[in-house]
Amino acid sequence: xxxxxxxxxxxxxxxxxxxxxxxxxxxxxxxxxxxxxxxxxxxxxxxxxxxxxxxxxxxxxxxxxxxxxxxxxxxxxxxxxxxxxxxxxxxxxxxxxxxxxxxxxxxxxxxxxxxxxxxxxxxxxxxxxxxxxxxxxxxxxxxxxxxxxxxxxxxxxxxxxxxxxxxxxxxxxxxxxxxxxxxxxxxxxxxxxxxxxxxxxxxxxxxxxxxxxxxxxxxxxxxxxxxxxxxxxxxxxxxxxxxxxxxxxxxxxxxxxxxxxxxxxxxxxxxxxxxxxxxxxxxxxxxxxxxxxxxxxxxxxxxxxxxxxxxxxxxxxxxxxxxxxxxxxxxxxxxxxxxxxxx
Amino acid sequence: xxxxxxxxxxxxxxxxxxxxxxxxxxxxxxxxxxxxxxxxxxxxxxxxxxxxxxxxxxxxxxxxxxxxxxxxxxxxxxxxxxxxxxxxxxxxxxxxxxxxxxxxxxxxxxxxxxxxxxxxxxxxxxxxxxxxxxxxxxxxxxxxxxxxxxxxxxxxxxxxxxxxxxxxxxxxxxxxxxxxxxxxxxxxxxxxxxxxxxxxxxxxxxxxxxxxxxxxxxxxxxxxxxxxxxxxxxxxxxxxxxxxxxxxxxxxxxxxxxxxxxxxxxxxxxxxxxxxxxxxxxxxxxxxxxxxxxxxxxxxxxxxxxxxxxxxxxxxxxxxxxxx
Numbered sequence: 147x148x149x150x151x152x153x154x155x156x157x158x159x160x161x162x163x164x165x166x167x168x169x170x171x172x173x174x175x176x177x178x179x180x181x182x183x184x185x186x187x188x189x190x191x192x193x194x195x196x197x198x199x200x201x202x203x204x205x206x207x208x209x210x211x212x213x214x215x216x217x218x219x220x221x222x223x224x225x226x227x228x229x230x231x232x233x234x235x236x237x238x239x240x241x242x243x244x245x246x247x248x249x250x251x252x253x254x255x256x257x258x259x260x261x262x263x264x265x266x267x268x269x270x271x272x273x274x275x276x277x278x279x280x281x282x283x284x285x286x287x288x289x290x291x292x293x294x295x296x297x298x299x300x301x302x303x304x305x306x307x308x309x310x311x312x313x314x315x316x317x318x319x320x321x322x323x324x325x326x327x328x329x330x331x332x333x334x335x336x337x338x339x340x341x342x343x344x345x346x347x348x349x350x351x352x353x354x355x356x357x358x359x360x361x362x363x364x365x366x367x368x369x370x371x372x373x374x375x376x377x378x379x380x381x382x383x384x385x386x387x388x389x390x391x392x393x394x395x396x397x398x399x400x401x402x403x404x405x406x407x408x409x410x411x412x413x414x415x416x417x418x419x420x421x422x423x424x425x426x427x428x429x430x431x432x433x434x435x436x437x438x439x440x441x442x443x444x445x446x447x448x449x450x451x452x453x454x455x456x457x458x459x460x461x462x463x464x465x466x467x468x469x470x471x472x473x474x475x476x477x478x479x480x481x482x483x484x485x486x487x488x489x
Numbered sequence: 490x491x492x493x494x495x496x497x498x499x500x501x502x503x504x505x506x507x508x509x510x511x512x513x514x515x516x517x518x519x520x521x522x523x524x525x526x527x528x529x530x531x532x533x534x535x536x537x538x539x540x541x542x543x544x545x546x547x548x549x550x551x552x553x554x555x556x557x558x559x560x561x562x563x564x565x566x567x568x569x570x571x572x573x574x575x576x577x578x579x580x581x582x583x584x585x586x587x588x589x590x591x592x593x594x595x596x597x598x599x600x601x602x603x604x605x606x607x608x609x610x611x612x613x614x615x616x617x618x619x620x621x622x623x624x625x626x627x628x629x630x631x632x633x634x635x636x637x638x639x640x641x642x643x644x645x646x647x648x649x650x651x652x653x654x655x656x657x658x659x660x661x662x663x664x665x666x667x668x669x670x671x672x673x674x675x676x677x678x679x680x681x682x683x684x685x686x687x688x689x690x691x692x693x694x695x696x697x698x699x700x701x702x703x704x705x706x707x708x709x710x711x712x713x714x715x716x717x718x719x720x721x722x723x724x725x726x727x728x729x730x731x732x733x734x735x736x737x738x739x740x741x742x743x744x745x746x747x748x749x750x751x752x753x754x755x756x757x758x759x760x761x762x763x764x765x766x767x768x769x770x771x772x773x774x775x776x777x778x779x780x781x782x783x784x785x786x787x788x789x790x791x792x793x794x795x796x797x798x799x800x801x802x803x804x805x806x807x808x809x810x811x812x813x
Contacts, residue, residue, distance in 0.1 A: 197517045198515050202509055203509065204510060227517050232622040262623045270622060291518070
């Protein structure tokens with residue numbers, strides 16, 4: 147699963163990085179494409195785009211209209227419903243199609259030779275230029291609605307000699323392209339990390355199973371539960387009390403299986419090692435009890451305790467006697483080995 | 490891993506916010522007015538109307554009203570001027586409780602607003618219209634309902650109120666225009682065949698009472714006609730019905746026996762428009778804006794509110810009268 151995500155992220159990262167780089171290359175440092183000036187042949191008082199010409203949203207446009215002889219000109223961007231109503235009865239040149247970088251088709255529409263009102267007095271323009279003599283510039287970001295661009299002659303003049311320069315791009319497009327590239331590289335890096343992590347943590351048994359070599363580790367556990375690693379030779383002389391292997395793990399229910407609630411997680415089992423006990427080896431408890439040397443192991447088949455009978459003469463010298471001679475003596479004392487004993 | 494994926498998804502989503510994209514729907518559409526525009530239009534209307542009421546001069550109203558509303562208000566001002574009384578203006582305790590803004594593909598644009606006047610105990614359901622992109626916003630309808638009258642919920646789509654065409658009767662007993670015509674027919678004649686399809690509401694009863702009173706004048710023959718004008722504004726209600734703004738033209742004709750003259754008291758609309766009284770025949774014209782509710786399904790249309798008044802007079806002594 148992790149490998150799949152890693153590859154997916156890697157591919158996504160490459161695509162993002164490539165797309166960001168492409169945006170940077172296409173737009174350039176100023177984040178836009180420019181074309182013009184282009185002459186538009188008309189002697190009407192209005193040039194307007196048809197509703198289907200401006201199809202894009204969130205594109206930054208800069209339009210400059212220039213007229214000879216310092217004639218006043220106005221540029222406005224408005225909702226198509228507003229612009230169409232405004233120029234419905236006006237003689238105009240309508241731009242019916244536009245292809246990049248600059249291929250337009252137009253049609254002339256007859257009407258009144260004057261605007262129904264001063265464009266500067268209207269409140270519905272989305273963006274306008276300052277009315278200037280000889281030229282005007284409009285800068286706007288295209289909204290997500292149907293809009294039309296209108297170039298209007300102000301006053302009694304017309305648009306004869308009109309030249310239009312158009313620039314379009316993405317606001318901070320170069321920066322956004324760079325950001326996208328960096329983001330793509332970051333995604334790629336995360337994807338590569340995910341793939342490597344998967345290989346390191348969970349090797350695929352099919353690919354690597356033949357190279358695996360089982361390693362056996364011998365430990366003994368002292369009275370305090372502390373494990374001590376020992377060699378195989380040492381372990382051979384000791385008693386094996388437990389042996390744990392990877393296959394000894396209890397089976398786990400499949401995720402999502404409709405079974406009883408999952409029990410509390412148990413501690414991780416000890417690695418696959420046989421555990422042995424080494425009698426006679428000092429443990430921490432032995433050391434704490436003051437024993438400085440190991441005790442011999444108890445005889446697994448101890449002989450029955452032998453009783454020694456001793457006769458003490460008048461000089462205090464002890465003489466050993468047999469059980470059959472005991473009847474001749476009076477037992478005057480009975481001691482164990484610890485305390486000693488005399489007949 | 491999951492956190493990383495979530496962070497990446499958020500980053501991509503934020504990056505995509507301002508990414509240029511080609512619009513799918515190229516149909517020209519416009520929401521009639523923004524919230525700021527609605528506020529500006531209503532505030533300006535109240536300001537101008539207050540000035541007109543203070544001056545008892547209807548002329549400023551022509552900058553904020555048009556059509557039937559302007560005619561009714563001008564007639565009302567004429568009555569007030571004739572009787573030297575003051576006009577009833579908006580009180581200070583006014584608030585806009587609801588605004589319904591439809592979306593249009595062409596002009597005219599319009600929106601409706603419910604303005605509550607707590608002091609007068611009425612709600613004004615006002616319609617403001619912009620006839621073209623170079624025209625100002627003007628009030629074109631303003632039926633009033635009692636403050637306790639509950640208006641049906643308006644259906645919306647993509648944040649814009651849904652409108653109903655005047656001839657669109659889908660899901661209703663009849664179209665708004667058919668309802669307006671039927672309503673006028675029932676007002677003119679209680680026995681009209683459309684009376685079975687129109688609810689006998691309080692407005693109809695009130696108009697019949699008024700007509701009966703006028704018909705009781707001695708030596709006067711009284712007749713009344715009703716005519717529905719074209720329905721221009723109708724909103725789709727939540728139950729699939731419609732809330733239609735219907736304008737009705739009412740004409741009251743008085744025919745007086747030869748040698749007699751009928752006059753009306755000071756302060757009455759008849760006196761304002763037929764100041765010399767009627768000898769022979771005279772007609773007073775009224776406009777009523779009725780807020781007609783057409784329930785979804787087979788329910789009968791009924792009026793929820795109205796706003797009206799005398800707008801002109803013809804005939805009378807000397808052959809003329811004032812026209813509002």
